[in-house]
Amino acid sequence: MAIESEVLVIGGGLAGITSALAAADAGADTRLVSYKQSTLRNASGLVDVLGYTPGGDGPVVDPFDAIPSLPDAHPYRTVGVDTxxxxxxxxxxxxxxxxxxxxxxxxxxxxxxxxxKPTARYPASAAAGLASDDRDTLLVGFETLPDFNADHAAAHLESAGVPFDVHGVTVPFPGDLRAGAKVTRYAGLLDANPRVSVD
Known part of the structure; x- marks a missing residue:
């Protein structure tokens, strides 16, 4: 009788999730245990390979091409480009x-x-806002969301030399949220009603 492999992964971060997926793909009976909610929910959602060299040079255009030039002790040099x-x-x-x-x-x-930010993978929802796109951009912030200042972000992007005109505007949020509510609350309401008007 074949013995089924069992894998228990502790931690719901990127490493834990990846380990659990790899084990499950290999046919193991896999369980993932995480304390509270993962901090991934507050991360940028971007997945980098190599945006800048350890010496601060960059942004790197082709991260795979740059790996062989990294210091010998760098993890990417250790595992190799193919890995x-x-x-x-x-x-x-x-x-x-x-x-x-x-x-x-x-x-x-x-x-x-x-x-x-130079990054290797980005959510499909961010595709329309890439800095390589030369269309003009309007950044929209909400009055009750202090974590994002549209005017401030627009000014920084302009100073970064993006190839488009960028402006910021702050509007009332089309829902009943108190000031300082978690950004995930805003995202959840917009996901549930993506056609809501912000006029």
Whole structure:
């Protein structure tokens, strides 16, 4: 009688989730245990390979091309380019709503603070806002959401030299939320009613 493998993964962060998925793909009976909610819910949602070198050079255009030039002790040099590619292919299989796998080049994604971040994978919802897109951009913030200042972010993007005109505007949130509510509350309401008007 065959003995089924059992795997218990402790931690719901990126490493824990990836380990659990890999074990399940290999046929193991897998359980993941996480304390409270993972901090991933508050992360940017961007998945980097190599945006800048350890010396601060960058942004790196092709992270895979840059790996052989990294210091010998760097983890990517240790595992090698092919292993990094395999890891990203694994991610692409399990995260079909992400984009970026069509090219080895990093995408330049504006952040909520108004900087431009080189990243290898980004949510499909961010595709229209890439810094390489030359269409004009309007950043919209909500009065009761102090975590994001649209005018501030727009000014930072302009100073970063993006190839488009960018402006910021702050509007009332179309729902009953008190000031300082968690950003996930806003996202949940917009997901439930994405056509709500912010006029």
């Amino acid at each position: 990094v590619r395999d890891a990203m292919a694994f991610f692409d299989t399990h995260a079909p709503r992400y984009q970026g796998h069509h090219t080895d080049a990093n995408a330049l994604v504006p952040t909520h603070g108004g900087t431009v």
